[in-house]
Amino acid sequence: MSDPLLSVRNLHVTYATEAGPVPAVRGVSFAIERGGSLGLAGESGCGKSTLANALLRLLPAGAEVTGEVVLDGRNVLTLNPGGLRAVRWTAGAIVFQGALHALNPVQTVGDQIVEPMLVHQTAGSAKAAMAKAADLLGRVGLAAGLADSYPHQLSGGQRQRVLIAMALACDPLLLIADEPTTALDLMVQAQVLALLDELKRERNLTLMFITHDLSVLTYACRHLAVMYAGRIVEEGPGWEVFGAAAHPYTRGLAAAFPTIGDPASRLAPSGLGGDPPTPGKLPSGCPFQPRCPLAQEGCAAAEPELRPAGPERSAACILV
């Protein structure tokens, strides 16, 4: 695609631990066009949260990051601290999971939305910032009067909306949503997804949606990428990947979200055996091979690269 807003090339993230270096992200590449949306699906240990934080260099000091992350023409990984600050929140912002600890418990919600505006001086005066905060609260479906509340006074759904408002405070181009609906009820989840969709259209936002809930992604994003053991193992248009997966892992993952009304899954729960691999202790060859129902001779020998599996689709499996 021409001029993608976010272009990631061969990203590697390795943590330094007492037990030695642990690779959490092992060569991930993807791109999101301006105004587009990408969903990143994966379970615990696949590296998706590490990836999200790496995009804005939010990882702790011991993490080694190599590769290229080009956001709006600038390589985030090589920016100096001043340049990095300029990019954070104004070019790309993250919406975290709205659990109680994502917000400062001793600051009002309004102050927390105003904070990035003051830090980046995007609002002019403090008064203008507060007005904008009130406006943002309204935009995410909350009463402006809630600006004076503390996080513990709000419900889970309300806190999630506050986090969205915070992320939009400096009018970013890219919104990275890291598990934004995970702890929420079904109906609230639907509300938040609808809100993200509206905001995306309104502001021509580019959206990157990270979650373990594959079914949510098919609704929220045009393109889908599935991560396993630090790598992307399948990508393609959302519905196709979910409905007719090329990679056996994606198929196993999709089975956890049965379509209601589909007789094939009625009283027939299906899933994968074993457990998701721990980073740093990956099996040889294809990391999925110990759990794969279609594993063959060559699978333990070498790790397959992404290969084309249809128009705009690819999967990292030798059977493709």
Place this chain on the structure above:
Amino acid sequence: MHPGVTPLVEVDDLHVHFGRSRAVDGASLRVYPGEVLALVGESGSGKTTLIRVIQGLQTPTAGTIRLEGSRRDRSSRRAIQTIFHDPAVQMVFQDPTGALNPRQTIYEIVAEGLRIARSGGDERHKVLDALSRAGLRPPERFLPLYPHEISGGQRQRVVIAGAMVLEPRLLLADEPVASLDASIRGEILALLRRLVAETGLAILAVTHDLGLAWNIADRVAVMYLGRIVETGPAEQLLGDPQHPYTKALLSVVPETREMEQQILVGEIPDSTRIPSGCRFHPRCPLLQSGTLPSAVAERCRGADPGILPPHAVRAAACWAVTST
């Protein structure tokens, strides 16, 4: 659906109030041997409080619970004071990591129930058998391990083994797979269905996940703000929901495509301020559409549809449904 069969559990007109908060505000249901009943609802619906009462972890404010015919009216003072426990009812918890004492070995964890019940017999044999039936093989390998040395899915299997070792007739499952990785959920759910087939166990599973209900439930009951608002066989309820709340829930489940999304406005009201009339009426899309005859709409706003009769095969607490 179950003519003449004595239900395992009979809950009648159960109320659980915490001060002014009415967590369970009149619920009646039946669970029959060999069936899986899914109790579906969002947070604040009272579903977790309800099964905690059945398990004996929570004393009710009013109402009766009958286990296999014997009557235990647990609103009386004496009943509250005695420790209610029936080994025929066991529980599987949402958070398998939290449910296991980090200082106990797997052997001790699974054997705990046997020791408390002082059941004789070969303890080690029973523990190995339970672990094996829960899918942990070879079971000997797991005996000396501590919870932090096994994976999340394995921990949940240990919880299940610990419950099954007492040969229960009813298993209460509180969001049994919600904390587990998505790809392994199917295995645990398949295990539960297998246990039902092998032992004639009944399962009452509390969940917010309608897909889970589709996967394993024979019957479904939907809860909203302390009341059961609809019950019925799973295919019927999930395929052709009658209560507007059930319809709205199904419409927003990403996996159901045929329905047009009905996203409700606002959130579930606080359980201290339950709306008058039908408790769902302030958010009811059917009422808001204006298509209901005014007599029905009046009742929605003013009259409580009441508690669903537990014997009914298919029922919905909705004036629009009962008025046709």
Place this chain on the structure above:
Amino acid sequence: MTSLAMERRRATVARVWRQFRISRQGTIGLAILGVFILLAVAAPLLADVRELNPVFARGQGNPQWGSPGDFGPLGTDHIRRSVWTQFVWGSRVSLFVGLAATVLTILIGSVVGIVSGFVGGRLDGVLMRLTEWFLVIPFLPLAIVLASVLGRSVWNIIFVIGITSWPSTARLVRAQVLTVKQRLFVDRARSLGAGGGHIVLHHVLPNVSGLILANATLAVPISILTETTLSFLGLGDPSAASWGKTLEEAFVNGAIVRNAWWYFLPAGLGILAVVLAFTLIGRTLEEIANPRLSRRR
């Protein structure tokens, strides 16, 4: 307990010991404590107890206020008794009283804390008011009153310290019990039919014992210091030699004015060393139990 469980327990103890040996502060603390325990145990071999009797000392022809150069490793005091003998035999009393008083404190504090935290309700209220009552009363006046009422003996001192120190342990233990009570595995035990006794024994105690142990190792130096204080104030057992008593006699008889440093310095340094040893051991145990504490360094 099954043999499997015993094996795992042994492995845990071995692991803790290994981590302890690696820690520098732990080894130092243990070494210092070891020296003093050896001193206390070997007292009869190191110093003649008869030297504590002033009549005997006079009969021996000891000098008065003899400095270490004139007599023995630590000189003599105002009534010709060997200071070294007082130091060695005094270590016995100080250590014994410190440990025994701590045992009493921990016992009362833990029982109150566990019962109060676990049972809750009105009993909790009553016990907590009792605890607060003891906390609020100024320690020294209470100790003085008790000592004068009960009489001055080693056992009474142990009792006085125990009776006045248990409240803080009780509150700490109660707080931990409240946390453990909320844990899901306690719910699970209840759902398996466990009664209160089983839950306390198998779930509360194992998850509270670490805290109690850490609290105990830090309570010992406090007890020792308390004994020292009471003895210094003249409330100690007049027939028993203790470091506190040594300090009192040194002070009262003008050792400071006379510059007879050999009289009060050894006892003071002894107390310092033992308190330091227990503090180091206690901190090391805390770090082993909670590895996050050590990583901050």
